[in-house]
Amino acid sequence: MWILTGFFGGLMLLSMGSRRRVIAIFLIGCIAIFGVSPPPAQAQFCLPCVIQTVLTTISQTIGNWLSLIKGVVSGIQKLYQEAIWPISAINLAKSQIQSIILQFRGVIQSIMTINPHTATLTNPSALETIIRDRTSGNLTSVPSLYVNVFRPVPQAGTIAPQDQNMTDMDDALAQDNLMLLKVSDQAQDIELQAANQIESLAGNSNINLSAPGSSALITATAVSAEIKSQAFMQKMLAAVMRQEAGRVSHDNALRKRNATFASQLQTNMTNVLKHQ
């Protein structure tokens, strides 16, 4: 800046002879100095103040927020570990399950192993054995053993046709149910296995085999098994209904025949008395 001023001053001295030139050089010098001179500097902002503000924001605002978040997360952890899923409560529940298993399962199983056999003669004893053996593998043997005890349906000519039909139907309904009961007995044993497995897994002390999170799956499985058990229960009830209906129908058929016979007898008696 000072050098430029010196140069333009020298030029003005050299041009002292002409006032116009002096003025022109003066104007050009002004433009040059104006162009070169730095723009007016803005007043310095307070850098330490800004830094302090940032520091305050970090330590107080963000720091406080982080502290609050940590408090909430710690609260959640405490809730999980002390209120919802305390390991002691989980272990207690499992030990309670195991205790109930020990207390009841063996007793019930031993009670159910008592399988009554009270028939004394050969044929009844054989039938009793097969209808109580809790297996479906020998279902086809039931009809022959049944006939040995309850006798076959009489041949035509030795019994009235309706009686023959009814006898056959009675036998069929009774045998069907005896066979279905063998199936049902076997099904009960399998259901007991399923129940034992569900209960044992729920009460397994190993957290890697049974945990609060897996119990929802175990429960869902148990409920779907319950539906099936209920369906089999319905099948058994349907069988009882068939049997009961058959029995009532049989009685009713006899009533029909008695009514017919009574009517015929009345007619016959009337005719006899008329002849006399």
Place this chain on the structure above:
Amino acid sequence: MSDRFKLWIRRVRLTGRRALRWIRAHAILAAIALLLASLTLPRTVQGQVSPCCAVLSVGLGTINSTLSSVIGGGLQAINTVLSNINKFEQTVVWPTQAITKALGMSGQIQGFYSQISTIFNIPIATATLPSPQQLESILLSRNAAQIPNTTAAYAAVYGSVPTPQNAPQPVRDLIDMTDAVAQDAMERAIAIDAIADQELAAAAQINANVQSATPGSAPIIEAQADAWLIRAHAYTQSALSDLMRVRAIDLSNNGANLKFGSAWAVTAQQNITNTLQHK
């Protein structure tokens, strides 16, 4: 040598005079050239190291250490707690092995019930004569479409309601009512069997859904299974109701037999008395 130097000095002076003379003659042009040169030449800039930068450097260092201690420390503490929660949930609440074990058991239970379904489907029909065979096959069909065929097959085995000529009206009423309840029970037994098959299929599907479920989605499936269980209980109750109806009618028949017996006894006594009086 000195002559050469003097000559050189003389030339410089001469050139300087000529330059000054030219500048004096073209002072404005020289001023414009000077202006352009001053504007185009690079300007001096402030050096990097200044008191302002030093303050900034110290400030940024403080911010950095504050970020590390306050935010970094806070985040680290949160991370520690979250890691603990994560570990707790993975090892105590939802261990993957336990979930896998539960899913596996679901498959095994399904296997048990498939076995039961198979043995329940073993044919058990044993009737030997045509009419009983026909009725038995309808009763064991587990097919609701067979229900309308029950009446004819039933009549073929158990007969029909006697005609008015063959039985008094009260007896016909009793017979008809008993036949109706017995047939209703047989038809309902077919329906219950068919419903039980549907329930088994639905339960198998629910069980399959459990095997692809997660601990979070299992309660949803369980809710549906519970609904099915309620439904199944309702059908069981329905079957029990029909069974009770059959037994109630059976009991009613016993009572009616006594009533008829009593009425006939009175009539017979009256008839005998009348006969003896005539004689």
